[in-house]
Amino acid sequence: MKQIKVSNNVIRRLPRYLRKLDELKVAGVDRISSGELGHQMGLTSSQIRQDFSCFGEFGQQGYGYNVTALRGEIASILGMNRDFSVVLVGVGNIGRALIENFCFEQYGFHLMSAYDVRPELIGRNIGGIPVHDISDLTRSLDGTKVDVAVLCVPKSMAASASEDLVRLGVHAIWNFTNIELNPSNPDVIVENIHFSDSLLAMGYYLSENMDIASAAAAKLNKQE
């Protein structure tokens, strides 16, 4: 094991390993080699072994990896057994979708409460989660520490809401707004879900494909 400093690339692959291992478990597979795992995931076996070796020795020579054990190791590396506390700010369409559909518990996160400015939402209960007045953020928590804030407010309120949360002492912000947050406290972790960035990157690949296709068509025309 090295454990000097694990690169972002490795970290971003860990959740994918987790998903694959869960899938294998469901399929009744109880052991797998790096070769087979790589084949199924479109990675090389050596990359997989290198990735895991950042954190320990989880395999056995001549045998491979025990699916359940490896799954447990990765879950632990990702902090899934830490029970992080979560609040959600901004109960619009996307906020509500997360409250009602996203299974925070499954990933070791515990959604405690939601916040909004709209009077018609405050006091209600959505998907089992109480919605409070956002200006009551500090008071309503009554000293309970908050690890993570999910930020789903409109773009125009994002910066100020983010600062409120930083002042409250959250350790991380899961940012669904379409701006780049720059928290005054640089220790606060910001994890972005930028729909538009994803769509635009897809637009690039689409354009590229179409250019290739049209170039091929032009070439074909010329040959005739």
Added chain:
Amino acid sequence: MKQIKVSNNVIRRLPRYLRKLDELKVAGVDRISSGELGHQMGLTSSQIRQDFSCFGEFGQQGYGYNVTALRGEIASILGMNRDFSVVLVGVGNIGRALIENFCFEQYGFHLMSAYDVRPELIGRNIGGIPVHDISDLTRSLDGTKVDVAVLCVPKSMAASASEDLVRLGVHAIWNFTNIELNPSNPDVIVENIHFSDSLLAMGYYLSENMDIASAAAAKLNKQE
């Protein structure tokens, strides 16, 4: 200009440049140097110049980049002027949130129609978009080509819905389901939004921070 093969890293930065340039435009900035842009985005000036140089020469020595012109170049590279046609499959919470809140038009995509299996949704009109029966997918389109499908169905239906879309001839799938799609046609572009992967990566960084904090606390205790 090189234009051999642009790396994914560069492509994933392009939407961020676009957002920053839009922001600068709103702020009334009409020219910017790579140094200043890098400073504001947390990148080095040389990386920015290298990135842009993949696609052409957009700057001027001694002057910098014209914000509007550069914005236009990047928009064009990302295919924002191509008017890709889009259908959305699965009008659950997340699908509805996208229909009602996500501005496809702004990014050069045109959402035409939505599909679901639930009879209570079929025939309705949500956010100006008609919801059809998913089994009518081919017929209802009546030969109109579809570039992109947004996939928001439940996990259990994801694989089969994906194959239906591939058979229909879509060029890309914007995948909001929590599985890895493996389209039978390898030319189909898959762009994933995996909420859980993002949250779990954040969990890793959180754990890391807390380990550092508790290690520091332990050290402090020992010193006393």
Added chain:
DNA sequence: GTTATATTGTGATACAATACACAAATGAAT
């Protein structure tokens, strides 16, 4: 017009990530 200052585009260089290759170790077969 000439000079000083700013800033790009790019070749060279340093650094990071991935793939290769093999010794060490295990399980299965005889």
Added chain:
DNA sequence: ATTCATTTGTGTATTGTATCACAATATAAC
């Protein structure tokens, strides 16, 4: 028990990415 077939973990080579450094060229000042 011994051999053979696997498969890991890791040192090394290769490839890919980011930074450095500077010639080339523009603007701005006088």
